[in-house]
Amino acid sequence: MEKITKDHSLSGSQDILAENIQKLKEIFPEVFSEGRVDFEKLQLLLGDLITPNDELYGLNWWGKNEAIKESMKRSLGTLRPDKESSKNWEKTENIYIEGDNLEVLKLLQKSYNGKIKMIYIDPPYNTGKDFVYKDNYKDNLKNYLEQTDQVDSEGVKQSTNTKEDGRYHSNWLNMMYPRLRLSRNLLKDDGVILISIDDNEVDNLKKLCDEIFGETNFISNLIWQKKTGASDSSTISTITESIIVYCKDINFIENTFSRNFESFDLTRYRNKDEHFELRGPYYTDNLDRGGLQYSDSLNFGIECPDGTLSFPNGRKEFQNDGWIWKWSKSKVQWARENNFIEFKKSDNKNSGWSVYYKNYLNVDNENNQIVRSAPHKNLITSILNASSSSDMKKLFDERVFQYTKPVDLIKLLIKYVNFKNNEIILDFFSGSGTTAHSVMQLNSEDELNRKHIQVQLPEITDEKSEAFKSGYKTITEIGKERIRRAGDTIFAEKKEELDQLKAKASLIQTDEEKAKIQELEEIIAKLDIGFKVFKLDSSNIEAWDTEMPETVQGIQTRLEESRNHLKKGRTEEDLLYELLLKQGLLLTSQIEERSIAGARVYSISHGELFICMNAPITMEVIEGIGNWGKESIAEAIVDLKPVLVLKDEAFGKDDAFKTNAELRLKNEFGFAKVNTL
Ligand SMILES: C[S@@+](CC[C@H](N)C(=O)[O-])C[C@H]1O[C@@H](n2cnc3c(N)ncnc32)[C@H](O)[C@@H]1O
Incomplete structure (x- = not known):
């Protein structure tokens, strides 16, 4: 029975570095000597492919090596469920995550690896005035928890990346590199990423993506004409911006992009x-x-x-x-x-x-x-940026967010991609939630049920802003409220359409009327306007946390909490989600609860993971869990190998009971692993 310690693979997000080393070992076992890589030997094995460093073609900037290393570090944080600010928690399969997207992307690596069909992002364009989050590679999670609360004495966000900063482009590239690198792992083989950007960083972004996604996987630089004129230039006015498109693997995209059927009825x-x-x-x-x-x-x-x-x-x-x-x-x-x-x-x-x-x-x-x-062509001229204001005006009286993209634009981009039912769209710079809004809108117009994941930093709003004055203290509050209101509006509109259709239909409905009514009823029934909210935080489990408290009092509390496993203020539900995430299960996994011989036992994702935090437990509990596991294996359509997580103290000091329990669970009931905390 393995105990999950801080260094165990199950206490954190995916260990990309360890996995890469393992892959290298599999291909070139001969270059490893006493656990270290003999680089000269590797160079010899790669022959002519090696280019001298000073002749290398590519994009370089200050801090690049650190950014590469950062993308491979694992996160020991977690995502805590927040049912209160969620909508339709029980049913929905959409997700809204509050937190720094670098940590969040790390935490999603195990569960969502190869599961996302489309990523759309609209990152800060690095205009010199916008907010560019400053990572702290030493302890990014702590940095996040501090930074989300920080403004300097003049109320200016400390993370504004000004053009006067000597490392203006480097700062932006350092922020983008690890995020893009991690996002690539999440894409399906036939998945695509679309990134909005303007002239400030379009060249750097293109080069960065060539490096991360591969030049051969470049699809297009979509030019979006966002306005018809601009008088703010003494030279030439810029009325377009770009949307850079890459695919994960060009060999798999035969059916990824839709065609233009505009001339068809x-x-x-x-x-x-x-x-x-x-x-x-x-x-x-x-x-x-x-x-x-x-x-x-x-x-x-x-x-x-x-x-x-x-x-x-x-x-x-x-x-x-x-x-x-x-x-x-x-x-x-x-x-x-x-x-x-x-x-x-x-x-x-x-x-x-x-x-x-x-x-x-x-x-x-x-x-x-x-x-x-x-x-489709790489030129979009039919949607102006001004329409984003009217999208928002329909939902809010005040101007709560400045950088909203038009719903029609994001809808169009989503329509460029051929989705299968239930495939996921991720936006990890989600701002006011336009991507979520567009997904719901589009799902209400066709037979598909696309799902969305939004990630957004709880960036604090400016005290002078309309958002702040209207009570929205963070951008996540704006984003969530927008998705709530947009969902309700879309739902109400569809209901209204149905009522009108029924009212207009003949007394004895014709086949065509019946078909239309049925089609609309089906759309309404499948429409998912809810979302589950999760918040980035440090681990719920004391022993897995990175930070050691600085005061004696703090260390004492830590020791006490270590015995209970859970930190103060954290719930068993927080723990369930941490364990399922670190086991690589989806955040929308089904969770079932049973009481077995007085112990509370959870089965996650139809028996993939069982959790029981009672201590001590009896053999009756072990048998009950074993039988539940067996039941799940019998019902599963795929080969199921349940994993059980228990408290280390569940067996008291009875080592024979512990060994016996593990043997029975594995041999008699088909469990693959039994771990303890
Ligand atoms: C240009 S806006 C996106 C606007 C969005 N497309 C819309 O239509 O509302 C970029 C957003 O990324 C957020 N952001 C910046 N750095 C972030 C980070 N490290 N993690 C998560 N969100 C971040 C900002 O707070 C901002 O809201």
Whole structure:
């Protein structure tokens, strides 16, 4: 039975450095000698690939090495649930995290590795006036806890990165590097990242992304025309900004980007079949034509489902009445094999059948499987930044946030990506929550249920600002309130639309009316306007904390708390979430609770993790947990190997009981691991 100590892999976020070393060991075991790397040997093994340092091409800045190291350090912090400021906690699968995004990204590494379809971020542009968070690589978590409370004597945020600062660009790059590096790990193989930026840092950002994501994974520099004119320049006015797009791996993105269907009447495409994911929705059209140039070769019999031959114009046999099939014999054969033909019974046709072909949205029928629409262009001219103010005015009387992006812009960017149901969008510079708003809006317009994760620093608002005067002391308060209000508005609008549709429908509803009503009811039923709030904090478990208190009193309290495991003011629920996060389970995992022989036991994510913090416990409790584990294994669709976490004191001083319990849990009940705190 392993005890999870401070250095154990389960007491912190993913140990990226250790994992990289392990990978290197697997490929080049010969370069390791007494646990250290023989760099000269590694150079020899890599041969011509090594470039002398002074000839290297790339972006360099002050502090880069530290930034690289920082991206590999693990976090010992945690994310504490905050049910009170959440919305629909029990049901929702959206997440709002308050905290510095570097620590948060580290904490998400295990659970969300390879799980995010799209990242959109709108980081500080480094204009010289905006807030650029200053990391403290020695103890970033402590720094965060201090910094979120800090303003200097003049009320100026200490983190404003001014152009006069000699390391103006370096500061920004040091802030961005580790965050981008960590965010890449979270992307699915077919995932993409889109980053808003303006001329201040666009060159640096592009180079930085080339380094982190790889030049070959660059997709586009989208130019967004955000205004029609600007009078604030004596030279040339800038009316555009950029959205830089990279993918995780160019080899996996065949279906990642949607096509531009603007010229299509999308309302026609109402049917779906088993090819929906690839081919999109479809409509049917008659395969025969009367007005085309006649050819005998296009006048042949097609075998219908009951064996009857059907000729063009519904004839039963060959005859030249001018009617032909649209497609040749070989193409019809190909189309039948590939599910492009549909037969419908018809009393008006002599053959008794009408033959249709399917027009899928994503397929060019003239060239068989080729997608026919155009790709999106890298120029966006249809949405002006001014619309972001009206987005916010609909929700707030006061101007609570200055840097909001237009909902229509983010919606458009999300639409560029082909989402599957339940895929996740992450925004870790979320500001007023525009990404969350856009996701909910889009989910209310189509059949998909995209999920979102927002991360935002509780940056304090300026005392002179309208936000502060309206009671919003931090940007997270603005963000959460915006998402709450936007969700309610979207929901109310959909309900209203449904009521109107029902009121307008005929007394006996037509099939079309029924279908529309049903479609809207389904959208309303699946609409998730809630979010679970989590807050970044130091570990709940004393023994895992990085900081040793400075006073004797503090050390005494620490010792006392170590015995109880939980820090003062922390709850068992805080602990559950810390353990599940550090085990690599999703923050939205299902948590079930049972009382077993007087002990409170939790099963997380349908039996992946069991937790019991009672001490002492009896063999009856062990058996109860074992049986619950066995039950979960039987019900699981995937191979399930439950892990159990107990208190070290659960067994008192009875080592035989401890050994016996572990053996039974593993051999009799199928548990993979039993750990103690
Ligand atoms: C340009 S704004 C994003 C605006 C957002 N797109 C919107 O539409 O509301 C950038 C946000 O990133 C936040 N931010 C800056 N540094 C951060 C950090 N280290 N962790 C989390 N958020 C941060 C700032 O507080 C700011 O709200």
